[in-house]
Amino acid sequence: MSIPTAPVDVVLTISNTRSASSPADIDLLAQAPFSKNAAYTIAGSPNATYSIILPPNGMVMLHSGGNNMNVNSFSCSYPGLTGVLSAAGTDQFNIGATLELKDAQPYGIYEGTFDVTIAYN
Secondary structure (H helix, E strand, C coil), rough: CCCCCCCCCEECCCCEEECCCCCCCCCCCCCCCCCCEEEEEEECCCCCCCEHHHHHHHHCCECCEEECCEEEEEEEECCEEEEHHHHHEEEEEEEEEEEEEECCCCCCCCCCCCEEEECCC
């Protein structure tokens, strides 16, 4: 396992693929626990439109003991952040984001939460 020797951004896309920015001097491990983007299923009034509100930059941090990493640049499978519920009143969407690793970021299991707000239009 390598520890970054410079700041590195790791992007987890809405289609669940990972990539690291240059200098990509870290290993994106393909072993458990696997990274997975956030996936949501919502329900409401049939055929209703809704807006998705994602966390702004600077608001989400993951923690492992005394260590932390910022999560920024949230993205959604609906680029305009607007969806439409089906005739059955359901819909699904995925969220991606960028994890910002610092120079010499210690490895560990980092945890945190973030809010996604859904509002009828």
